[in-house]
Amino acid sequence: MPEATRGKMEEGAAAPRRHFLVFLWMGMGLLAVVELVWVALSFLRPGGKAVPGAGSGALFEAGRVDSFAPGTVTAFPRGRFYLSRLEDGGFVALSRRCPHLGCTLPWVEEAQQFVCPCHSSAFDRKGDLIRSPAPRGMDLFPVTIENAVVRVDTGRAIRRDRPDALAVAYPTST
Numbered sequence: 001m002p003e004a005t006r007g008k009m010e011e012g013a014a015a016p017r018r019h020f021l022v023f024l025w026m027g028m029g030l031l032a033v034v035e036l037v038w039v040a041l042s043f044l045r046p047g048g049k050a051v052p053g054a055g056s057g058a059l060f061e062a063g064r065v066d067s068f069a070p071g072t073v074t075a076f077p078r079g080r081f082y083l084s085r086l087e088d089g090g091f092v093a094l095s096r097r098c099p100h101l102g103c104t105l106p107w108v109e110e111a112q113q114f115v116c117p118c119h120s121s122a123f124d125r126k127g128d129l130i131r132s133p134a135p136r137g138m139d140l141f142p143v144t145i146e147n148a149v150v151r152v153d154t155g156r157a158i159r160r161d162r163p164d165a166l167a168v169a170y171p172t173s174t
């Protein structure tokens with residue numbers, strides 16, 4: 001086969017590949033633009049809006065009072081907090097961020113404690129400090145109960161060393 005003919009055939013085979021790559025790059029560029037616009041819009045949105053089930057920084061609707069048994073701790077990963085229902089029926093919302101250096105605290109059911117995987121600080125179900133090096137108990141989020149629905153304000157973390165810190169919310173009727 002003559003050299004010129006073979007060159008044209010190879011060129012012809014490469015054309016669809018080239019078109020595919022061009023479309024791929026255009027698609028990726030379009031995706032990047034859409035993502036950029038979405039990020040810009042999310043920054044411009046007004047904060048503090050009540051969005052049930054939204055992530056950290058919003059009023060978080062945790063659920064109905066009767067869906068949490070006394071003496072249980074429920075994790076809300078999207079809200080980055082734990083909702084602890086105390087034995088007396090009260091609710092406390094605890095930040096999952098360790099007040100020592102910020103590691104994520106897991107609830108250890110067997111020990112009935114939050115135990116930090118980083119430096120072993122431990123906290124009880126109210127978030128009170130049991131074992132250092134953490135300098136204080138777990139930070140809290142305000143809890144409100146209206147119409148038997150528990151809501152947590154994840155936009156307002158309260159340090160445990162403040163005098164008004166441990167605010168347990170009680171349902172008026174369950």
Ligand code: FES
Pocket residue numbers: 098099100101102103116117118119120121132133134
């Ligand atoms: S970060 Fe939790 S004990 Fe150090």
